[in-house]
Amino acid sequence: MPNIFTVSPDFTPSHLSGWYIFNTWLQRATNEPIRLTLYDNFFNQRQAIEEDVIDLIYANPYDAAMLVRDKNFQPLVKPEGGHDEAILVVNVDSQVQDVADLKTYSIVAVTDDPDVTMMGMIMLEAGDLDNNNVRFLPCMNYVLVAKQLIQGNANVGIFLAEAFDDMSNFVKKQLRVLVRGQIGIIHHSLMMGSKLQEKHDQIQRILLDMNNNDKGRKVLESLGFEQWLVVDDEEMEFMIDLMDTLVTGD
């Protein structure tokens, strides 16, 4: 039975091949059979985690609590400089200058990225908007969030900062950033399940050493960052505590 590796479904589409390259590299470097299995959406991925199918995951911070606390996953590494930040965006011609100008029952264009939506909603809360008094316009990806704003179908959109910043100038010219999140603590991490537990330190060392050789550097380049940084148990617990303070509901 190979180890099943999966990647949070919010990965940048242009990095898709990068994850396959990384999988092949990791398999060789660790001498472990590893198979990359991708899921279309968070719901399906969570179901696979629930059924204990997953051994290795590049996880969304939103799922970290469940992975660590319910499924005994351990953190390995995070990408350097890879913080998740959200931005609130409006149509360039919108009258809205401040979140306080947004009215109740505003239409909010969102993707299914759980951490980005959560961070965006926290920024909207400053304008008295919350899950109970907005209408969500679900979008398959950020290009469609932009499109809905440009066409005037949504009052505000929630973007992953990186996804917004990577849009063409033609698109960005038709939009305006209302609030740019600068949280700086929330990040994706590579984590492993209990099946691989005995190899934790070895795999972590291999990953941290990746940027020290040409082959490894090339693989990292295809993922869009320069090196992995260690995530120890306490850093992960701290991030989970932080996410805990941010999730709505209670």
Add this chain to the structure above:
Amino acid sequence: MINDMSPDDIDGEYKEATLILYGNITRKVFFSDREIPYPDGKLIVSRTDLDGIITHVNKSFVDMSGYEEAELIGMPHSILRHPDMPSVAFKDLWDTVHGSRKWQGFVKNLRKDGAYYWVKATVIPNIRKGKIVGYTSVRRKPSRTKVDESIRLYSSLTE
């Protein structure tokens, strides 16, 4: 362990009050009418040990409080206590987290320079291996309506 505020640090006109803190410690504070708006898009984060002594602050915390990081670490969290805050709010905070639950509330904080800032705070216990080892507080920008409601509520509780 917690010093009085110093009038030299205060910007502009100010009033004076004496707080009675936990353990009957008194602290003289100086405060002005100047409000510093909560910075958009940021979270103010701190952690404490079991006794509410600050063990960690992030950059936004340092920037907003007006203190240096070194002046904050090792101090009781009441270093930010504003005289307009009713003590029942903090009693509720401590009762809630002692019960391993999450506390949320609106807090008016006092800066080193005597100005103040409002936050929406969430405090949770840090549970490791089933035991509470400390507390984390994360603040976000509060809405103006909630701040106005809190001003009315707290003034009725501090009279």
